[in-house]
Amino acid sequence: MREADAGNPVVTLSDDVVTLRPWSREDAAFMAEAFADPAIRRYNGVLDRLGRPAPPLSVAGAETVIDEFASSWQAFATTARPSGVAFAITNARSGDLVGCCGVDDWSKADVAQFGYWIAPGARGRGYATRAAVLLTRWLFELGAARAFVTIVAENEASVAVARRAGFVHEGTMRAHGVWQGERCDVMWFAALPHEWAMRGPDDQAPQADG
Numbered sequence: 001m002r003e004a005d006a007g008n009p010v011v012t013l014s015d016d017v018v019t020l021r022p023w024s025r026e027d028a029a030f031m032a033e034a035f036a037d038p039a040i041r042r043y044n045g046v047l048d049r050l051g052r053p054a055p056p057l058s059v060a061g062a063e064t065v066i067d068e069f070a071s072s073w074q075a076f077a078t079t080a081r082p083s084g085v086a087f088a089i090t091n092a093r094s095g096d097l098v099g100c101c102g103v104d105d106w107s108k109a110d111v112a113q114f115g116y117w118i119a120p121g122a123r124g125r126g127y128a129t130r131a132a133v134l135l136t137r138w139l140f141e142l143g144a145a146r147a148f149v150t151i152v153a154e155n156e157a158s159v160a161v162a163r164r165a166g167f168v169h170e171g172t173m174r175a176h177g178v179w180q181g182e183r184c185d186v187m188w189f190a191a192l193p194h195e196w197a198m199r200g201p202d203d204q205a206p207q208a209d210g
């Protein structure tokens, strides 16, 4: 579902278990708390050249991040190509915030890269897989020729999300990342619209348990 509002598009995507909606400044405390989680800092945070994470986000810092997302949504209203936009992942019934997924980049060749995280207390319930499926379906509807995620090889929970969401492991870039001074391998998962098994409107993710 998409509503245009004077250059401020509000895009929401839902499968009735999770709803993806744009971030609002009122969500900043949730984002700041999530970014204190070591796994989110490692796999979604900004790292320096030695792989050291940036300091945890303050609530004010989270508000700045959310403002940047809003600017990217405004750019999307003009370009129709999402880049730098992010959705809050919420429980569709309660509206509770559970995580984030966003489009990091949309290339000139219509290749979209995205990422995701789920707050520690909301993991293990299928929210990330459902969000990845909804986001990918939207990217293909917008004309993406390819969608991909890169995952540090030891991040088994994220590898499982990519596989459950119908992504194909295309290869592993050896020593592509760095974490605390140590090189690490990075896996490449991608989906193409014509072969992605979860594209059809009737082809929903499996039932969630909570």
Ligand SMILES: CC(C)(COP(=O)(O)OP(=O)(O)OC[C@H]1O[C@@H](n2cnc3c(N)ncnc32)[C@H](O)[C@@H]1OP(=O)(O)O)[C@@H](O)C(=O)NCCC(=O)NCCS
Binding pocket: 039, 040, 043, 044, 115, 116, 117, 118, 119, 122, 123, 124, 125, 126, 127, 128, 129, 130, 149, 150, 151, 152, 155, 157, 158, 161, 164, 205, 206, 207, 208, 209, 210
């Ligand atoms: C990676 C991450 C998002 C995965 O979260 P998750 O909650 O494990 O993933 P899902 O939302 O797909 O949930 C999967 C679990 O829910 C269960 N589940 C329940 N209902 C489900 C459904 N409808 N669909 C899929 N899984 C479901 C699965 O069995 C699985 O449980 P298991 O791990 O015990 O086998 C999370 O660990 C995280 O945020 N990590 C830190 C940041 C990070 O790594 N981000 C990714 C960077 S590439």
